[in-house]
Amino acid sequence: MTENAIPINIEHDSRQDSSVVVEMVHLRKSFENNDVLRDINLVINKGENLVILGKSGTGKSVLIKCIVGLVDCDYGSLAIFGKDISQLSEEELIETRKKIGFLFQSAALYDSMSVRENLQFPLRRQQRSISKEKMNSLIKEALENVGLSKAIDKTPAELSGGMRKRLGLARTLILKPEIMLYDEPTTGLDPITSKEISKLILEVQKKYNTSSVIITHDMECARLTADRVIVIKDGMCEAEGSFDELKNSTDAWIRSFFE
Amino acid sequence: MEPKIKIRSITREKIEEDFLASIFGKFFIEVTSLAFFTMRFFKEVLKPPYEFNELLKQSFLIGYKSFPLVGITGFIIGLVFTIQTRPTLDKFGAVSMLPAMVAVSLIREIGPVITGLIFAGKVGSGIGAELSSMKVTEQIDAMQVSGTNPFKFLVVTRVLAATMMLPLLAVLADAVGLLGSFIGVNLRGSVSASFFFLQVFQSLTFSDLLPAIVKTFFFGFAIGLIGCYKGYCANTGTEGVGKAANSAVVFASLLVFLIDMIAVQITSLYQY
Numbered sequence: 001m002t003e004n005a006i007p008i009n010i011e012h013d014s015r016q017d018s019s020v021v022v023e024m025v026h027l028r029k030s031f032e033n034n035d036v037l038r039d040i041n042l043v044i045n046k047g048e049n050l051v052i053l054g055k056s057g058t059g060k061s062v063l064i065k066c067i068v069g070l071v072d073c074d075y076g077s078l079a080i081f082g083k084d085i086s087q088l089s090e091e092e093l094i095e096t097r098k099k100i101g102f103l104f105q106s107a108a109l110y111d112s113m114s115v116r117e118n119l120q121f122p123l124r125r126q127q128r129s130i131s132k133e134k135m136n137s138l139i140k141e142a143l144e145n146v147g148l149s150k151a152i153d154k155t156p157a158e159l160s161g162g163m164r165k166r167l168g169l170a171r172t173l174i175l176k177p178e179i180m181l182y183d184e185p186t187t188g189l190d191p192i193t194s195k196e197i198s199k200l201i202l203e204v205q206k207k208y209n210t211s212s213v214i215i216t217h218d219m220e221c222a223r224l225t226a227d228r229v230i231v232i233k234d235g236m237c238e239a240e241g242s243f244d245e246l247k248n249s250t251d252a253w254i255r256s257f258f259e
Numbered sequence: 260m261e262p263k264i265k266i267r268s269i270t271r272e273k274i275e276e277d278f279l280a281s282i283f284g285k286f287f288i289e290v291t292s293l294a295f296f297t298m299r300f301f302k303e304v305l306k307p308p309y310e311f312n313e314l315l316k317q318s319f320l321i322g323y324k325s326f327p328l329v330g331i332t333g334f335i336i337g338l339v340f341t342i343q344t345r346p347t348l349d350k351f352g353a354v355s356m357l358p359a360m361v362a363v364s365l366i367r368e369i370g371p372v373i374t375g376l377i378f379a380g381k382v383g384s385g386i387g388a389e390l391s392s393m394k395v396t397e398q399i400d401a402m403q404v405s406g407t408n409p410f411k412f413l414v415v416t417r418v419l420a421a422t423m424m425l426p427l428l429a430v431l432a433d434a435v436g437l438l439g440s441f442i443g444v445n446l447r448g449s450v451s452a453s454f455f456f457l458q459v460f461q462s463l464t465f466s467d468l469l470p471a472i473v474k475t476f477f478f479g480f481a482i483g484l485i486g487c488y489k490g491y492c493a494n495t496g497t498e499g500v501g502k503a504a505n506s507a508v509v510f511a512s513l514l515v516f517l518i519d520m521i522a523v524q525i526t527s528l529y530q531y
Contacts, residue, residue, distance in 0.1 A: 065400075090408075098405075098406040105397075110398055121405070125407045
């Protein structure tokens with residue numbers, strides 16, 4: 001990204017605007033000859049839940065991986081908290097990542113660790129001098145938030161799909177991130193558990209005033225959580241609006257997502 | 260007919276050329292990639308913060324947990340080697356040289372190499388499979404996202420643990436191998452422990468022991484590094500896990516022989 005990075009348009013520069021936490025300008029990403037993201041322009045505001053819709057393989061996951069720096073974009077600018085991430089050193093990138101939470105589609109739990117150790121791990125990495133009492137109280141709080149207090153000594157293999165997702169969420173929330181990225185948080189879950197996860201996402205937003213980006217194919221989850229919805233098509237933002245606006249869109253292709 | 264022959268000939272040449280280019284291309288890409296991986300290891304190993312707790316944990320898992328396997332193998336090698344060598348020495352009336360001969364070959368060559376190969380099979384494949392499955396299930400990405408440097412946490416600690424533990428395991432294999440040899444000698448004769456070990460230590464010099472120990476550090480480093488490289492750079496998908504584990508063993512075993520060959524050449528320069 002560094003070679004082809006372009007400066008953010010000063011006229012629309014939101015780096016001075018504290019309400020903007022993520023800003024993407026003309027973002028592009030290709031894998032070999034496959035243009036996954038072609039021209040993404042997007043702003044995410046503080047405390048906002050942004051839902052991203054789109055067909056499978058349209059680059060939604062790549063987009064949020066760009067935000068957290070797991071994937072480098074080829075062209076364009078991506079600013080997190082007003083800092084262009086292509087200009088950050090490795091240490092600065094690690095510091096920025098500490099403010100971002102990422103719930104993976106598979107929850108990405110550490111299989112070799114118990115539920116308690118899964119929560120201890122990020123805490124110990126980020127707060128090396130944390131006392132045992134403080135850590136235990138944070139773990140207790142995080143597990144209570146997701147209703148998993150009784151599973152503290154279990155291993156990830158002993159948990160159901162829904163419990164794994166909730167544990168993944170607890171592990172992310174324990175660091176109280178300012179931005180939460182959810183990659184299909186309700187995929188593979190029954191409707192009741194999906195609704196629980198969606199409500200948890202809302203609770204997290206209200207409790208910690210986090211900004212969230214939620215990738216989902218679950219319209220109920222989108223309806224419950226979205227402040228704003230964007231639809232990605234062919235690597236570009238095809239439509240943007242509230243859930244109801246897009247649901248009643250005149251474009252049949254966009255409406256088809258909600259049917 | 261002529262154009263057809265020409266076309267066939269060109270096609271075959273092209274295929275052969277592509278085939279060779281593909282083989283050499285892949286080889287050089289792999290070597291370059293491994294070189295960058297090694298350079299990154301040396302860069303990260305010196306840079307704080309240091310992961311002492313994880314290093315201790317990995318040393319326990321890699322070293323202590325390999326003790327039984329290495330011990331049993333060392334014992335059997337010492338025993339079998341003694342039993343197999345005895346008839347040949349008997350022909351030349353040199354059975355009294357048996358403890359010395361077994362000791363020199365066990366400590367200089369067989370102990371370190373066999374331990375290296377067992378270590379490559381157990382630890383190299385284990386690291387390759389573990390890291391590649393962590394990659395497939397996005398656990399490495401999750402670490403990165405949570406502000407941890409996964410290379411430092413996963414790779415540096417495992418390579419250091421392997422480098423430190425293999426020499427200890429080789430010494431253990433040597434010791435248990437000599438015990439097996441003592442039992443082997445006593446299967447067809449009666450030799451006291453004090454006489455056997457006196458002969459063993461009289462036959463050994465510092466120049467037998469030092470190169471043998473030094474090369475095990477390199478074995479351990481190579482096995483740890485290859486295991487981590489194959490696992491960390493594995494392709495996504497379950498197929499990648501199997502490939503990573505398999506190729507980690509193959510390449511690590513080959514490297515053990517290669518390093519041994521180089522070590523023997525260097526040692527012989529100073530000894531003769």
